[in-house]
Amino acid sequence: MLTLYYSKGTSAIAPHILLEEVGADYAVHEVPIAKGAHQEPAYLEINPKARVPALMTPNGVITENPAILTYIAATHPQAHLLPDTPFERAQADALNAYICATMHVAFAHLQRGARWADGEQAHAAMKAKVADNIADCASVIEAHHLKGPWAMGDHYTICDAYLTLPPRWMAKVGVDLAAYPKLKAHHEAMLHRPATLAVMAIHGL
Template structure:
């Protein structure tokens, strides 16, 4: 498998899951600074011009949540997706919240052109980011984290996703001291060998 990623982006959640699952993969860096995601060559891989993209024998897969579920299917022994349907739904509840709300909150800082044509609107969007990201942290602290990890004591796909989003918080102007449960979650994740491996590879 080949994982197309950009450092510090949500694509790294897929890399963490691959490491947790013990699966072999080749990480291919896409430079946003050099606009490689907008190149004709990358358009053949992901016409959405975004990361992640995962090249497999059957073609190309995109979208973080879909790739995480695929990894769980490939490595059921890693137990990254619980077999209990309620726990699996709770896991996806957090993942879908991250995708539909928190990631969108974050994107307003640098991707204002997705929502407005006038550059004068961008600063207003940027100014709102610390507030909306902090609100998401409050929600996750109360409803998303049921223990050290999303589902309690055991790691799941949602933790791979949440950890990468949490690495954005400092840059988004969120005071992590106000969210001790998230701080503890990040510490727990950073103690895991797969996350340390990602840092060693320079992906975060």
């Protein structure tokens, strides 16, 4: 049995979608960030980094979206969500690393500037850069990481669940998805999948 620790509307949407896609036997445990639940001792025992998502597995806790997505796919091989060849696997890892370590971090500068600098002026300066940085990240994904129709080409993989997040970040900072035809088509295709729709409903989206 797996347990996904999540907060509604966060990046936990990605592993949540993948758990639905593979038909996993899983439970959910809500950790509402807005109420500070991710900072409470009970949750810090699950994830000392005070972030969601986290996935409790029979072997212990996994944190970090790319690792969680890979674990779900690797433990449900019948769903074929990991590319077969070493090169394609590395390409998938590259996209997931980019979403996690560059685009998500760029988006975090909107609300979490205090992690990088002190003072209102510094936070305002960081916020002012977020839309441009998110647009740059979207351009990189559009040009180099999204083969179409799915991220890795003809087959849905772990990257596709993670790619549900960039359009959400883009919308929040006013970057027009229509300017990125492959990302837009991907987003629309995702919204036709029952797993995506089920998770969006749970997250109140």
